[in-house]
Amino acid sequence: MRDRGILFILPLLAFVAAFIIVPICGAFWNSAFQDIGYLQTRFVGLGNYRQALSDPAFRQSLKFTIIFIAVSVPLELALGLAFALILDLDLPFRGALRACVLLPWAIPTAISARVWELIYGYGYGLANALWTGLGCGGPVNWLGTPWRAFGSLVAAEAWKTTPFVTIILLAGLSAIPRDLYSQAKVDRANSLQIFWRITLPLLRPAMLVALLFRTIDALRVFDVIYVLTHGGPGGSTTSLSLYAYKYFLNGDFGYGSAISVALFLVAFAFSLAYVRLAGYCRALA
Amino acid sequence: MMASFCLFPWLYMLLVSLNDRPDFLGTQGSIGLSGGHYLAVLTERSLHFLDYLRNSAIVALSSAALGTVIAALAAFAVTRLDLPGKAAVLFFVLAASMFPQISLTGYLFRLMTRLGWINTYQGLLFPYVAWTLPLSLWLLVSCFSQIPKELDKAALVDGCTSWQVLWRVLLPVARPGIFAAFLLSFIAAFNEFLFALMLTTDHGARTVPVGIALFQGLHGEMPWGDIMAASIVATAPIAAIVALFQRHIVAGLTGGAVKG
Numbered sequence: 274m275r276d277r278g279i280l281f282i283l284p285l286l287a288f289v290a291a292f293i294i295v296p297i298c299g300a301f302w303n304s305a306f307q308d309i310g311y312l313q314t315r316f317v318g319l320g321n322y323r324q325a326l327s328d329p330a331f332r333q334s335l336k337f338t339i340i341f342i343a344v345s346v347p348l349e350l351a352l353g354l355a356f357a358l359i360l361d362l363d364l365p366f367r368g369a370l371r372a373c374v375l376l377p378w379a380i381p382t383a384i385s386a387r388v389w390e391l392i393y394g395y396g397y398g399l400a401n402a403l404w405t406g407l408g409c410g411g412p413v414n415w416l417g418t419p420w421r422a423f424g425s426l427v428a429a430e431a432w433k434t435t436p437f438v439t440i441i442l443l444a445g446l447s448a449i450p451r452d453l454y455s456q457a458k459v460d461r462a463n464s465l466q467i468f469w470r471i472t473l474p475l476l477r478p479a480m481l482v483a484l485l486f487r488t489i490d491a492l493r494v495f496d497v498i499y500v501l502t503h504g505g506p507g508g509s510t511t512s513l514s515l516y517a518y519k520y521f522l523n524g525d526f527g528y529g530s531a532i533s534v535a536l537f538l539v540a541f542a543f544s545l546a547y548v549r550l551a552g553y554c555r556a557l558a
Numbered sequence: 559m560m561a562s563f564c565l566f567p568w569l570y571m572l573l574v575s576l577n578d579r580p581d582f583l584g585t586q587g588s589i590g591l592s593g594g595h596y597l598a599v600l601t602e603r604s605l606h607f608l609d610y611l612r613n614s615a616i617v618a619l620s621s622a623a624l625g626t627v628i629a630a631l632a633a634f635a636v637t638r639l640d641l642p643g644k645a646a647v648l649f650f651v652l653a654a655s656m657f658p659q660i661s662l663t664g665y666l667f668r669l670m671t672r673l674g675w676i677n678t679y680q681g682l683l684f685p686y687v688a689w690t691l692p693l694s695l696w697l698l699v700s701c702f703s704q705i706p707k708e709l710d711k712a713a714l715v716d717g718c719t720s721w722q723v724l725w726r727v728l729l730p731v732a733r734p735g736i737f738a739a740f741l742l743s744f745i746a747a748f749n750e751f752l753f754a755l756m757l758t759t760d761h762g763a764r765t766v767p768v769g770i771a772l773f774q775g776l777h778g779e780m781p782w783g784d785i786m787a788a789s790i791v792a793t794a795p796i797a798a799i800v801a802l803f804q805r806h807i808v809a810g811l812t813g814g815a816v817k818g
Contacts, residue, residue: 277720278639282647285632285691292666292688293654299665356560372804373561376568379800379807380793381749383767387789388567391574391782399570432567437811444812493658496751500771514660514752521664521756533661544656 297537303530310524321531330508331532334516337423341512342491345427345434349487350480352431353438358472360439361446378436386500389429393501419509422502426510429497434490438483445479446472485547489540568793575786595787606761607788610769614748614792617679617765621686622744628687629694630736634724636695637702638710648699655692659752667756677759685753690743697742697810701735702728738810741803745796766792 304322307315325331356374364370377385392399393415401412416422449472457467495514498504504511504519511519513536520529576591599607635641636648666685667676675681709731710723718726729736751767758764770792773785800807 278635278641281635281639281724282632282641284628285651285695286647288628288684288688288691289651289654292685293657293662296662296665296669297657299668300661303664359560368804370561371808372801373564375800375804375807376797377564379745379749379796380568381751381767381770381796383749383751383771384789384793385567387770387773387785388571391786392567392570394782432563436564440808440811443808489656493660495660496767496771499751499755514658517660518663518752518756521667526664526668530661530664533658533664536658537661540656540658541653544653547656 300530300534303526304534306527308527321528324528325531331516333508334511334513337510338492338513341494342488345430346484346487346491348427348431349435349438350483352435353442353483356435356439357442357446360443374436374439377433382433382496383500385433386429386497390501393425416502417506419506422506422510426498426501429501430494433497434487438487441483442476442479445476449475485543489543492540493536571786571789574782575790577783595783598784599788599791607769609761610764610766611792613763614766617682617686618744618747621683621690621747622740625687625690625694625743626736626740629691629698629739632695633698633702634728636699639720651692651695663752663756670757676757677763679763681757682754682763686747686750690746694739694743697739698735701732705731734806738806741799741806742810748796
């Protein structure tokens with residue numbers, strides 16, 4: 274049945290090749306050209322990459338993207354771990370709770386970002402209603418300064434993506450044999466010791482999976498920033514994806530492609546690490 | 559507390575959508591409930607909300623259906639048939655699922671422009687199918703490989719062709735996995751933003767997330783009540799899916815992810 278196998282997988286290969294592999298190669302190709310709508314297309318080799326390295330706006334968006342990952346991913350992991358531990362308890366309404374936790378993950382980011390935009394709204398948003406209501410001072414422009422905008426974005430992103438981490442870690446928790454816990458209780462270990470000595474070490478593979486997934490995802494963050502800050506104030510929250518998008522929007526395909534290729538290479542390195550880690554190919558094939 | 563953390567933005571959305579003034583938190587005590595915003599987004603033709611909703615439903619449902627069928631065929635080939643370089647195929651498809659979308663959009667935009675597919679359903683459908691395939695493939699491969707091979711060996715001995723083995727033996731047993739793949743692809747396609755932003759221009763093909771993100775008032779003031787009413791209508795089906803099928807979704811999200 275040698276040829277039959279190829280027949281069955283051909284549609285998938287065709288789709289992935291035509292709409293993922295070829296576009297990536299196209300981006301590599303385009304990145305070597307000066308390719309702006311109204312100008313003559315011209316080969317520039319690595320010129321676009323050199324231009325990026327000397328562009329302060331590029332460095333700013335690189336810096337933003339790295340700090341965004343460094344702050345939001347650990348926060349999501351911590352929150353997700355807490356949620357997973359709660360959901361792993363034998364609580365009433367577990368099913369309903371799990372559905373609540375899934376909701377932020379399932380609704381479109383662009384829509385939830387719109388709600389966050391309203392929450393952060395200056396005149397009548399929920400954030401300021403709470404802020405002034407609790408007597409913390411006058412209304413605050415939550416998206417107005419670079420650091421506030423950054424914090425607001427991280428909060429919105431953490432809300433959206435913690436459910437994913439929770440689900441992955443919950444699966445990891447449920448894979449831990451229960452008799453390990455009862456054995457530890459027989460040995461008079463307290464719950465903190467059980468957590469540090471049993472739960473956390475055995476949860477490490479699931480944590481790594483969640484960490485890599487979230488890192489790759491945060492690396493390409495776009496929707497939430499596009500809606501909430503549009504990269505502002507003053508370009509301070511422009512992620513690499515948004516930076517490249519703005520060039521595509523202006524018809525500068527060469528430079529935009531160079532940025533997206535750079536982003537691709539980093540993401541690809543992470544995903545190779547992930548695929549190796551998971552060891553799928555060996556296990557499944 | 560955890561539930562309220564997850565739900566409060568959605569509840570706030572509901573509250574604002576039902577209120578006749580979005581600034582009710584700022585102006586003391588003028589809370590008047592009304593369904594006016596719902597009436598507006600559902601009947602006002604110039605807001606095009608129903609168009610966005612229809613576009614999203616068509617594109618997401620058809621790409622999820624097509625993607626699941628293609629992934630099921632491929633998963634069958636990987637788990638049951640003789641295929642050279644299986645490991646390499648899985649490896650590259652899984653890696654492909656993690657590519658940043660932005661690195662595809664530049665080329666796709668030009669491709670769709672050349673084909674005249676900007677602002678059409680097929681212009682979104684094909685990239686969406688490709689985009690959701692890796693996830694479905696991975697899910698279905700791990701689902702199929704859990705089904706004992708003795709089942710299809712018996713069917714082969716009985717003279718079934720490999721096509722019949724897939725159709726009569728595997729698919730009925732794998733129904734939960736296939737449903738999970740369909741649900742996850744549907745949610746992914748329904749939520750997709752960047753492709754839809756680049757590849758559509760107006761209500762002819764624009765999907766709900768982009769429609770709501772670009773929703774502007776006609777007179778400068780942001781029509782928050784309308785936006786939130788539209789958001790509620792758009793997310794209600796998703797919330798219902800999550801409530802009804804959370805087991806499938808959780809199983810799908812974790813299918814194989816933690817096994818390694």
